[in-house]
Amino acid sequence: MSPREAGETLMHAEIKADGARRINFARLASMREAGLIVIILALCIAMSFASPHFLTWGNFRAMLMSFSIEGIVVVGMTILLIVGGIDLSVGSVVCFSMVVSGALFLAGLDPWTASLIGIGVSALIGAAMGFFVTVVGLNHFITSLAAMVIVRGLCLVITKGTPLSLFTLPPAFKAVGQGSFHGLPYVIIIFVVVVAIFDFLLRRATAFRKVFYTGSNEKAAQFSGIKTKQVKFWVTVLCSTLAGFAGVIYMARFGAATPTFGAGMELNIIAAAVIGGASLNGGSGTIFGAILGMALLSVVTSSLILLDVSVYWQDMIKGCILLAAVSIDHFLHRKKS
Amino acid sequence: MSPSHSQRPSQEHGVTETPILEIRGLSKAFGPVKALSDVRFELKRGEIHALCGENGAGKSTLMNMIAGVLQPDHGEILIDGTRVSIPSPSAAQRLGIALVHQEIALCQDATVAENIYMAAINARRAPLMNFNRLYAEAQKVMDLLAPIPVRTRVADLSISNQQLVEIAKALTLDCKVLMLDEPTAALTESEAQRLFAIVRGLRDRGISVVYISHRMAEIFSLCDRVTVFRDGHYVATDPIAQSSPDDVVRKMVGREITQLYPDKLAPQEPGRLLLSVEGLSDGDRFSGVNLELHAGEILGIGGLIGAGRSEIAQTICGLRPAASGTVTLDGKALHIRSYSDAVKAGLVYLSEDRKGSGVFLDMPIAANVSALDLGKLTGSLGMLDRKAEDRQASDLTRQLGVRMAGIDARVSTLSGGNQQKVAIAKQLSIDPKVIIMDEPTRGIDVGAKVEIHRLLRQLAAKSTGIIVISSELPELIGLCDRVMVVREGKIAGELGADELGEEAIIMLASGVRNSSNQEKQAQNVA
Ligand SMILES: Nc1ncnc2c1ncn2[C@@H]1O[C@H](COP(=O)(O)OP(=O)(O)OP(=O)(O)O)[C@@H](O)[C@H]1O
Ligand SMILES: [Mg+2]
Numbered sequence: 084m085s086p087r088e089a090g091e092t093l094m095h096a097e098i099k100a101d102g103a104r105r106i107n108f109a110r111l112a113s114m115r116e117a118g119l120i121v122i123i124l125a126l127c128i129a130m131s132f133a134s135p136h137f138l139t140w141g142n143f144r145a146m147l148m149s150f151s152i153e154g155i156v157v158v159g160m161t162i163l164l165i166v167g168g169i170d171l172s173v174g175s176v177v178c179f180s181m182v183v184s185g186a187l188f189l190a191g192l193d194p195w196t197a198s199l200i201g202i203g204v205s206a207l208i209g210a211a212m213g214f215f216v217t218v219v220g221l222n223h224f225i226t227s228l229a230a231m232v233i234v235r236g237l238c239l240v241i242t243k244g245t246p247l248s249l250f251t252l253p254p255a256f257k258a259v260g261q262g263s264f265h266g267l268p269y270v271i272i273i274f275v276v277v278v279a280i281f282d283f284l285l286r287r288a289t290a291f292r293k294v295f296y297t298g299s300n301e302k303a304a305q306f307s308g309i310k311t312k313q314v315k316f317w318v319t320v321l322c323s324t325l326a327g328f329a330g331v332i333y334m335a336r337f338g339a340a341t342p343t344f345g346a347g348m349e350l351n352i353i354a355a356a357v358i359g360g361a362s363l364n365g366g367s368g369t370i371f372g373a374i375l376g377m378a379l380l381s382v383v384t385s386s387l388i389l390l391d392v393s394v395y396w397q398d399m400i401k402g403c404i405l406l407a408a409v410s411i412d413h414f415l416h417r418k419k420s
Numbered sequence: 421m422s423p424s425h426s427q428r429p430s431q432e433h434g435v436t437e438t439p440i441l442e443i444r445g446l447s448k449a450f451g452p453v454k455a456l457s458d459v460r461f462e463l464k465r466g467e468i469h470a471l472c473g474e475n476g477a478g479k480s481t482l483m484n485m486i487a488g489v490l491q492p493d494h495g496e497i498l499i500d501g502t503r504v505s506i507p508s509p510s511a512a513q514r515l516g517i518a519l520v521h522q523e524i525a526l527c528q529d530a531t532v533a534e535n536i537y538m539a540a541i542n543a544r545r546a547p548l549m550n551f552n553r554l555y556a557e558a559q560k561v562m563d564l565l566a567p568i569p570v571r572t573r574v575a576d577l578s579i580s581n582q583q584l585v586e587i588a589k590a591l592t593l594d595c596k597v598l599m600l601d602e603p604t605a606a607l608t609e610s611e612a613q614r615l616f617a618i619v620r621g622l623r624d625r626g627i628s629v630v631y632i633s634h635r636m637a638e639i640f641s642l643c644d645r646v647t648v649f650r651d652g653h654y655v656a657t658d659p660i661a662q663s664s665p666d667d668v669v670r671k672m673v674g675r676e677i678t679q680l681y682p683d684k685l686a687p688q689e690p691g692r693l694l695l696s697v698e699g700l701s702d703g704d705r706f707s708g709v710n711l712e713l714h715a716g717e718i719l720g721i722g723g724l725i726g727a728g729r730s731e732i733a734q735t736i737c738g739l740r741p742a743a744s745g746t747v748t749l750d751g752k753a754l755h756i757r758s759y760s761d762a763v764k765a766g767l768v769y770l771s772e773d774r775k776g777s778g779v780f781l782d783m784p785i786a787a788n789v790s791a792l793d794l795g796k797l798t799g800s801l802g803m804l805d806r807k808a809e810d811r812q813a814s815d816l817t818r819q820l821g822v823r824m825a826g827i828d829a830r831v832s833t834l835s836g837g838n839q840q841k842v843a844i845a846k847q848l849s850i851d852p853k854v855i856i857m858d859e860p861t862r863g864i865d866v867g868a869k870v871e872i873h874r875l876l877r878q879l880a881a882k883s884t885g886i887i888v889i890s891s892e893l894p895e896l897i898g899l900c901d902r903v904m905v906v907r908e909g910k911i912a913g914e915l916g917a918d919e920l921g922e923e924a925i926i927m928l929a930s931g932v933r934n935s936s937n938q939e940k941q942a943q944n945v946a
Binding site: 287288295296299300302303304305306309367 | 764787792
């Protein structure tokens, strides 16, 4: 046996051993999440040198607070992206839920019932979009673009353009947005619970597996006996419902309902989900990843503020980071497959 | 291992017979999977050279490297004796290499004509296109294969017709080397015969052809030489005249295959009536279809492309709307509004379009196998039992011999035939009353085909009703107990076990004895 042949035999042996180890795709996804964590930590460390205020509990709490409520919306958006849809109306729906609940409260309803109704009408908006997507056959992008404008208009109609002042909200309700449990804000607790539940369901529940099938190849899903229209409809409703839920928490937090609140929020949310690995083509994404994406954006924002970067520059820098993150991911992914 | 080659090879006997294409010591790995190890291949000028090997042997991978779609890890490609690198498909085109891909890769929303002249349009300088000329020229090329109207949108064509468009597309390229990767997998006998005539014509004009197929009969009637790969390794190259189908199969599989088709049902006793269809019409492609399927039998459905076989099957299963007619499953009238109703009732359909509607390419193999019946794998509280899912996928993929890195690998990393096996595994994962399989062994190698046929026979013996739609006559004849032939949307006739034969099927399918004129008409339905 020549040395080269021997070498090749050895190589074969190695490859066999490697092939026997199962390629675990869950692990591949978690590698992406690990990558994000590394980036976030690196940023935090760098920032701790640049600004003494960065590594304080106060700053962290502020950052967590700032993305906790948006994080609830990200959960819905991620699931919708997995099914192959997108929702541009979430910012408007957050505001709508806030405005409707606020107006009902001012009209004399107790805030809890008002909030439930606010969430309910948000779900109805989702159902309406779901109808246009699955029955009429429009696509998610256009449908939700229209909904974004219509719902924003409704917010202005209801409030006549001026913010509703809700300082009369009972303390028990305000506590949801402002209080804390042993120093841990309820907002953060709610956020963690929502994320944990949906992350678990998305990984394990049969119903959510159908979301992946539908997003991966809708026709093949139909040919597997999955009612893809139903799946798309309910995911659309879920996304709007979670947006509505976020809306009432915002109301509790701010004690006000502003008709322009949440404008542009959808972009931040979609960006977070995509940085976290959700594909705009459907079929892939994780909630944990999307939350990390949100965290990254939040750390960047906070850093820019602490570094005293002019607000005029901040958006541009955030956009570039989005582009970089998605490019790197695309590149890594191409290499893998 | 080999002594270094001189730049000008094969100068023995003083004659310079440089092969038009030569591959030396080529290797390619995808991560841990070694697709090709140190293979060689030689294509002479003006020959039709068959490339054979089991599913996953590396045939398509080699073609993709020659066509610039993939890059080799090691080794060299020589064209006309000169070493070349082929970094992209357009580079391959410039070198005169054309490839008809195994997987259909057409622009679904463009017309047939635009697809056929895609490459030419791409190379054009003129800013505007003359559509009338485009249509006229595309039609000329298309008519060589089948009279498909070139103004049709590709998405509206059946898979077999898309395959024909894919071939037509390659014919417009001015090439020296034409590589056909399983071109006939979705074609019936008559379309295949036309293709062979064209390929022979090309050879006579000095064009060299690489021909990949799992159908031995084709290879032995069409090709001049045959090269066999096994497990990513080169095995042998022989002139067809000095080889035999058994010999090729032995080299491919590494063992003897003695019985190609399982034993059929004993003639006297078909079981109870499982499925009966009466007067089924969809008001468009077919009408008045009656059909009966008994427990324990395998019913074949034959016919030309476009005769309406797939449409009939899809309508029975509720994948397409029916205009009239009744479907009775196991004594109960079925009121099917959607396919999920059919699945619940125990009636499943395997699509002929594996990439479009058969598999989830970017999902793991295990998830693909379980897509049809998640309920079975769902534990308490609606949670998926991952262990049971993995077990099911491991069992079925082992049974079907899927070549894969593991059940967590994505289906897109499998070879075409292995993807088809996953699609079949999905169908077998549940315990249906009736399975309708549309081209089940499309792209599947000889050995695996035997295994699948054996499995189908076993299922039938356990009184599952099985209907097989196939374009491959030997399969219909070898596997089925009874064959129904569809012509122009109507049942043209039925052949019992003792009447089955290629000629009988062809005659029924084309509706004539000898007139090729009417055969054309039958195809026009496409
Ligand atoms: N993108 C990829 N990633 C990982 N593995 C791959 C990829 N493409 C092909 N392979 C592997 O390479 C091997 C060879 O595949 P190839 O498609 O060349 O087989 P083939 O001979 O054409 O088989 P078939 O008859 O089924 O078409 C297979 O084991 C396959 O799983
Ligand atoms: Mg192949």
